[in-house]
Amino acid sequence: MIHKGRLSTLAGAMVVARRDFVAILWSRSFIFFLLGPLFPLFVGAMAGSIGAHVENAVDTPQIGLMMAGDDIDAMLTARHALEPALRDDLPDLVVVARLHPGEKADPRGALADKSINGGNLSAIISGTARAPVLTGTPGRLAAWQGPVALIAARATGHGPDVLPDVALAPTATSTAAQAHNRVLTAQGGQTLLFLLTMLLAGMVLSNLMEEKGNKVIEILAAAIPMESVFFGKLFAMLAISFVGIGVWAVSGAALSMLGWVHIPELVTPALGWPLFIALGVAYFAMAYLVLGSIFLAIGSMANSVREIQTLNMPVTMGQLMVFFFASYAMARPGSGIEIAAMVVPFSSPFAMLARAAMQEGLWPHLAALGWQALWVAIFVRGGAALFRKRVMKSGPQGTGQKRGLIAALMGKK
Incomplete structure (x- = not known):
């Protein structure tokens, strides 16, 4: 009314x-x-703790495998065997493609494809277990080169003192980055x-x-x-x-x-x-x-x-x-x-x-x-x-x- x-x-x-x-x-x-915003700065510093939690949850490194079937199985078995001793230092391995004889890997295309693993791949391992090739952004390839070499050494039956050379193939970016x-x-x-x-x-x-x-x-x-x-x-x-x-x-x-x-x-x-x-x-x-x-x-x-x-x-x-x-x-x-x-x-x-x-x-x-x-x-x-x-x-x-x-x-x- x-x-x-x-x-x-x-x-x-x-x-x-x-x-x-x-x-x-x-x-x-x-x-x-x-003048009030001077005080919430302290709250912002405290809120950084949950930001670190979110970053860790999203930023878990996942590396794809594009290799022959036998090499993929060997790499997955080696990572599983090394996990108890190096749990926090090993990236997660995700099977992207099991290559048939004569089939060529396309790691750069896989990194650019958002439909693969939800677009959360940070790098791709191609080649063979004896001569792996790591493709990804240049900022982190050096940090992952050692763990990948250690997994490849275990997959080929070598000890940690005989590590294969891991070739690096840097890209401009990846969907995960x-x-x-x-x-x-x-x-x-x-x-x-x-x-x-x-x-x-x-x-x-x-x-x-x-x-x-x-x-x-x-x-x-x-x-x-x-x-x-x-x-x-x-x-x-x-x-x-x-x-x-x-x-x-x-x-x-x-x-x-x-x-x-x-x-x-x-x-x-x-x-x-x-x-x-x-x-x-x-x-x-x-x-x-x-x-x-x-x-x-x-x-x-x-x-x-x-x-x-x-x-x-x-x-x-x-x-x-x-x-x-x-x-x-x-x-x-x-x-x-x-x-x-x-x-x-x-x-x-x-x-x-x-x-x-x-x-x-x-x-x-x-x-x-x-x-x-x-x-x-x-x-x-x-x-x-x-x-x-x-x-x-x-x-x-x-x-x-x-x-x-x-x-x-x-x-x-």
């Missing part, structure tokens, strides 16, 4: 967003807000998205708690739909966040040009840098709006700062668990875990940003952004309805007493 003289949801949201944006942008506390480098780009994108979201989303709580204390939220709720208040505050905080990110990006670029800060070089993502950056901005907006809508619902029902502090630790731990879940799913592309991470609205922006770095295809991202926008609307409307029911509802005697958040969660009347 539309009330005469009452602003629509969109118009009310724009009024609240403009008011909050201007008030925060010209406040003195905004200067301290811009490309996939590994894109994983690093995906990790960097996920970590940056997490740090920015964790740093910036908390502003919604403090802003709403302040306005609840001075009764501004009740005046707004009486003048415009509660959904307008929630949407307006979310978009205002999102705009403030983009201002802060812009300032930090310009400062980082300036420090990098002066040589004071080193920005690591990352491999071009699967969708290219322009589209990857655009999707990164979109996924940050969605992650911020999804999390901010939950924070709005929590802050609108809290009657004191103490209640907010009580739930601050569970909320922070929840953010960390979402990040770890998305990072874990990144190491298992195509699995049910990755699909679940892309579907769950809280982890979907992180999982989809990693997908943008590692896999081609634009339509899954369009669908994911629409899916995340739907959940933002659901959370905002649900939070507004909960606010009207739990907070704005008068007591049995019409005294206007409101229930606190902790009491509401515990079901107290």
Whole structure:
């Protein structure tokens, strides 16, 4: 039902967003807000441990075999025999092709074929067990030359003191090396998205708690739909966040040009840098709006700062668990875990940003952004309805007493 003289949801949201944006942008506390990223740097260092886990999971070296059947069987048997003593130093051997007499091996073609072993081959062993040829990227051939020679020596019945010569045939790149480098780009994108979201989303709580204390939220709720208040505050905080990110990006670029800060070089993502950056901005907006809508619902029902502090630790731990879940799913592309991470609205922006770095295809991202926008609307409307029911509802005697958040969660009347 539309009330005469009452602003629509969109118009009310724009009024609240403009008011909050201007008030925060010209406040003195905004200067301290811009200094905030200095502290999450410590969190970034701690998050590096899970990055190492993901890298190890994806970067397990797998070397293909393109040899005659007898040589392949001998190489596999030799590797199995050496595994107890050299478990961490031996690469995994994968049969790519058992060559028939007179058939010529094409290791370079096998390395470029993404359909072979899921595109996770780092090198190819061809030739014979007595004269193996190792084909792969130059960066790692030297490191694998010794283990391959040791396997070949065992396969031909020689001891470790008589190692055959392993010929090296370097290539420009391989699908495994490309996939590994894109994983690093995906990790960097996920970590940056997490740090920015964790740093910036908390502003919604403090802003709403302040306005609840001075009764501004009740005046707004009486003048415009509660959904307008929630949407307006979310978009205002999102705009403030983009201002802060812009300032930090310009400062980082300036420090990098002066040589004071080193920005690591990352491999071009699967969708290219322009589209990857655009999707990164979109996924940050969605992650911020999804999390901010939950924070709005929590802050609108809290009657004191103490209640907010009580739930601050569970909320922070929840953010960390979402990040770890998305990072874990990144190491298992195509699995049910990755699909679940892309579907769950809280982890979907992180999982989809990693997908943008590692896999081609634009339509899954369009669908994911629409899916995340739907959940933002659901959370905002649900939070507004909960606010009207739990907070704005008068007591049995019409005294206007409101229930606190902790009491509401515990079901107290």
